[in-house]
Amino acid sequence: MKLPDPEQLLENLYQQLLPAIDENTVLVGIYTGGVWLMEKLLPKLQAALGHELAFGKLDAAMYRDDYAQRGLKTKSLPAYIPFDVNGKHIILIDDIFYTGRTTRAVMNELFDYGRPASIQLAVLINRGGAQLPVRPDMTGADLPLAAQQSFELSMNTQGRLHLSVTDVTNGVSGDV
Amino acid sequence: MYNPQLNAQGQLQHLLSIEGLPKRLLIDILDTAESFVGVAEREVKKVPLLRGKTVCNIFFENSTRTRTTFEIAAKRLSADVLNLNVSTSSQSKGETILDTVNNLIAMHADMFVVRHQQSGAAHFIAQHVPPHISVINAGDGRHAHPTQGLLDVFTIRKYKPEMHNLRVAIVGDVLHSRVARSEIHALTTLGVPEIRVIAPRTLLPTDVEKLGVQVYHDMAQGLKDVDVVMMLRLQNERMAGALLPSTQEFFQTFGLTPERLALAKPDAIVMHPGPMNRGVEIDSAVADGKQSVILPQVTYGIAVRMAVMAILAGGNAA
Numbered sequence: 376m377k378l379p380d381p382e383q384l385l386e387n388l389y390q391q392l393l394p395a396i397d398e399n400t401v402l403v404g405i406y407t408g409g410v411w412l413m414e415k416l417l418p419k420l421q422a423a424l425g426h427e428l429a430f431g432k433l434d435a436a437m438y439r440d441d442y443a444q445r446g447l448k449t450k451s452l453p454a455y456i457p458f459d460v461n462g463k464h465i466i467l468i469d470d471i472f473y474t475g476r477t478t479r480a481v482m483n484e485l486f487d488y489g490r491p492a493s494i495q496l497a498v499l500i501n502r503g504g505a506q507l508p509v510r511p512d513m514t515g516a517d518l519p520l521a522a523q524q525s526f527e528l529s530m531n532t533q534g535r536l537h538l539s540v541t542d543v544t545n546g547v548s549g550d551v
Numbered sequence: 552m553y554n555p556q557l558n559a560q561g562q563l564q565h566l567l568s569i570e571g572l573p574k575r576l577l578i579d580i581l582d583t584a585e586s587f588v589g590v591a592e593r594e595v596k597k598v599p600l601l602r603g604k605t606v607c608n609i610f611f612e613n614s615t616r617t618r619t620t621f622e623i624a625a626k627r628l629s630a631d632v633l634n635l636n637v638s639t640s641s642q643s644k645g646e647t648i649l650d651t652v653n654n655l656i657a658m659h660a661d662m663f664v665v666r667h668q669q670s671g672a673a674h675f676i677a678q679h680v681p682p683h684i685s686v687i688n689a690g691d692g693r694h695a696h697p698t699q700g701l702l703d704v705f706t707i708r709k710y711k712p713e714m715h716n717l718r719v720a721i722v723g724d725v726l727h728s729r730v731a732r733s734e735i736h737a738l739t740t741l742g743v744p745e746i747r748v749i750a751p752r753t754l755l756p757t758d759v760e761k762l763g764v765q766v767y768h769d770m771a772q773g774l775k776d777v778d779v780v781m782m783l784r785l786q787n788e789r790m791a792g793a794l795l796p797s798t799q800e801f802f803q804t805f806g807l808t809p810e811r812l813a814l815a816k817p818d819a820i821v822m823h824p825g826p827m828n829r830g831v832e833i834d835s836a837v838a839d840g841k842q843s844v845i846l847p848q849v850t851y852g853i854a855v856r857m858a859v860m861a862i863l864a865g866g867n868a869a
Contacts, residue, residue, distance in 0.1 A: 436586065437598035437861070446562075446866025447600070453586045456593075487595035 376518075381528060381536035384499050384515030389416055391513040392466065392497055393423055399492065400464045405481055406434035406452050408470030408528040411536070412499060416468070431456040435480035460489035466513075470528045472498040475509035500526060500538075555677055562866070565677040565686040566859050568695035569736040577740050581705050584851070584858035590627060591853065600861050601630035604661040609651065610689075611637045611667040616825055617689050617699075620849070621664045624856035628864075633660070652676055656684065662864060663687070670694035670729075685863040693729050698859060699824050700733025702852040703781065704741055706844055709851065710820050711778055718745040720773055720815075721764075723783035723805060723832050726754045726794075730824045731783055735762045749773035751805065753794040770805060774814045782807055782823040782833050798831045808834045812842065820844045 404413030410432050421428050436451035467481060478496055485491060497513040502520040520526060520540070529537045554571050558564040563576055590598055606625040608618050618634060625632045637651060652663070663686045665673045670692030677686040690696040704714075711717055719738055725731045725748050738746050739762075748759060749767045760766060767773030774780065785801060795801050812821065821833075821843045829835050838845060 437590075437600050442600055442865050444866065447583060447861050451583060451586045454589050460594075483599075487597070488593050 376540065378538050378540065379516055379518075381499060381515075381538045385412060385415060385536065388412070388497055388499060388513060388515040389419060392416065393420060395466065395495065395513065396420065396424060396428070397464065398426070399462070400466060401429040401431065401458055403431045403433055403456070403465055403467050403481070403485070405467060405469040405477060406432060408499070409468045411528070411530050412470060413468040415534070415536075429458045431458065433481050433484055435477065435484045438480035438483045440476055440480065454484065456485075456488050460485060460491050462489075463491050465491045465494045467494060467496045469496070469498045470500070471526045472496070472501045472511045472514070473504050475505045475507040478509045479507055499528065502526060555674060558682075563859075563862055564682075565673075565688075566697050566863065567673050567677060567686065567688045569697045569700045569733050569740065570695070572697070572736075572740070574740050577701070577704075577737065580701055580855065580858050580862060581708060583862060584701075584705055584854045587627075587854040587857040587861075588851065590857070591850070597627050597629050599629050601625065601628035601661075601864055604630045604864055605633060605659060606630045606662045606664065606860065607633045607635060607655050607660045608664045608689075609635045609637060609655070609666070611648075611665075611672065612690070613638060614666055614690065616849075617666060618664075620852050621687075621689060621698075621856055624853050624860060625662075625664075627853070628857055628860055630662075630860070633658075648672065648676065649679055652679065656680065660684065662860065664689045666690045668692055687859060687863070690729055693727055694732065696729040696733050698852070698856050699730045700737040701859070702848060702855040703730075703734050703822060703824070704737040705855050706822060706848045706851050707738075707779055707820070708741075709847070710844060714741045714743055717743050717779060718747070718777045719743055719779040719781065720747040720749055720767075720777040721781045721783065722749045722770070722773070722807065724754045724785050725750050725759060725783065726756055727786040728783045732762070734781060735764060739763050747773050747777065749805065751795070751801075770807075770811050771814060774811055777815045778819055780807060780812065780815055780819055780821045782821065782827075784824065784826065785828055785831050798828070802831055806830070806832055806834060807837050809836050809840065812837055812840075818842075822848055825849070 402413050404410035413430060432455040434452050436448045482494055495512040498511040499515040501511050501514045501517045523543050524540050525543050527539045527541050556565050556567050590596060608621055610618055622632050665676055665686060666689040672691045673686055673688035688695055688697055721731050735746060746764045747767055748764045749770055819842060821837055823845045827833055827838055
């Protein structure tokens, strides 16, 4: 498969995000890829909007449904939610949308901070395969991928994104 | 070497002592605890990790604070918590430890937090429970109190992240202190280059130097230029016979006063595992002073215990 340039997909996502933001909107990046994307989007969005945009970071490790099978992720990262969640329009930013289970876990965690007015989901790539009634609202691209493969988003030291596809050998990876 | 704390995959199965805990697991626990610090600051101070699990606090020896922090930690993980004060319960009617434990296993307990006045009690229980049950040592005799050691190094790392550059003094009743032993092992594992113990000869174990510490009998020399002062509680209840002339005299010689603290580095932090004997090992002006991190230790202790329980309870599916 010829893979698209993730920087171009990020531009697509930016075009959809900008009109969706009002003064009550906050962004929440999902570690790790979603946080990279959010940090690249923020300066551009803030310049176009002419105001600061509050943001947070989550990995929802404590809310995942595979804890009993796999235990706690060894490198779970502290949640960073520096704003009052109550009444906010939250846009979640993630890199790859697959089963919808991460989104479910993140939403559960957010509700333990308060009651948001709404939650939307923006992803760089929707690879298909949702196992829950959860779908992204904004998408850089729809790129269906077989279950035995997985997208890997990486970022080099210059902050440039790179996309690759890897084969899932152990049969449990790719739960994104 | 057989290590009863680890399973066949090298993962943590029980937490019994910091001695024998590999550095990677120790750091895993501290890093995981970072994620749990924020939970207490949210609207809902709970995460669902241990939902449906039952944690049994079995305390053969009283300790309100340790039991309370374990209880809060388990409840913030959504576990059900059972508190057993065995000292006032069936053991006084003659039941053995294993009978007590087997009864709790029959009630489908998932984790035991054990405090006992005899060294090795938690090890003993860990060797007798089925593999799906984890045991946490919450203090056994003079041997170990691993979560206290972990929360102490977690607190130090919060205030002094450059662990490789620190001079740490542990002051007071080292002889009776399982806390001191756990602290020394944790600090050594994390690469703290200089650990001092300051105590009267009567309150030091005979081979204390073998733990890799420098021994001082004088506060003025021992506290000079240290980054961290870890006070210990004078354990009157464990003392048989005359190890000390009097608590007043102990304070005169080894009590942490503002004047003595001034010999340490100006930004040194002061720690105490509690409960404090004010005016015996520590002056109130120091305990309540701006260098004291004694109350943050309590707060971080909950996050560290949550991390230990979350690591032990996860990933157990066959």
